[in-house]
Amino acid sequence: MLGDDDEEQRARAIAQRVFAVVSTKWGLRVLEEIGAGHHRFRELHRAVDGISYKMLTRTLRELEHHGLISRYDHGTANPRVDYSLTAAGTRLVTTVHALCDWSRAHLDRLLEAPAHRGEPFA
Template sequence: MRSDDEDEQRARDIALRVFAVVSTKWGLRVLEEIHADRRRFRELHRAVDGISYKVLTQTLRDLENHGLVARYDHGTANPRVDYSLTEAGTELVDAIHALCDWSRTHLDRLLDAPASRAAPRTSH
């Protein structure tokens, strides 16, 4: 039987692995697109501007392997695969949205923090 400390450490390790996948250049963008609605591969490729087929495939595999995305193969003659968020994936995107709400609430103070003043600002 595991102790509470072992369970906590295990949860932290899993969270760090999930955060590593989500914080890649494309991870969160793909999650956001799937969060809107179940998507097919080509729909995702069109929606996530600049991502290659290879990188989208790898990103979807990583998100699926971490339990955030579900892949459904319709098993038809013409390959048709849909991607949707799992319950964990939906809750993670909701938590990220809550973090964005938090940052908007505290934006003035966060921008005045020493770390924000030292970081170069980028424009998009």
């Protein structure tokens, strides 16, 4: 059994690896699209503008590998695979949206910070 310090270090290490996957160009966008109801590969490809098939495949594998999405292969003659958020993935998307809410609540103050002055937003 892990001690409290060991458990905390392990949790931090896992969180850092998960954040590294989610903070890629496509990670969060794919998670959000799956959460919005786009569950099939082609649906996701159409929904995430600019992502290549190869990058979508890689992103889906990474998100699954880290326990944020689950993949269900229907095993039919015509290949059909669905993706869904796991409980951890759902909670992570909710947490990211809460961070966006925080940002909106403090936007005026944040825009005064040197890092954000005069920058155009895309």
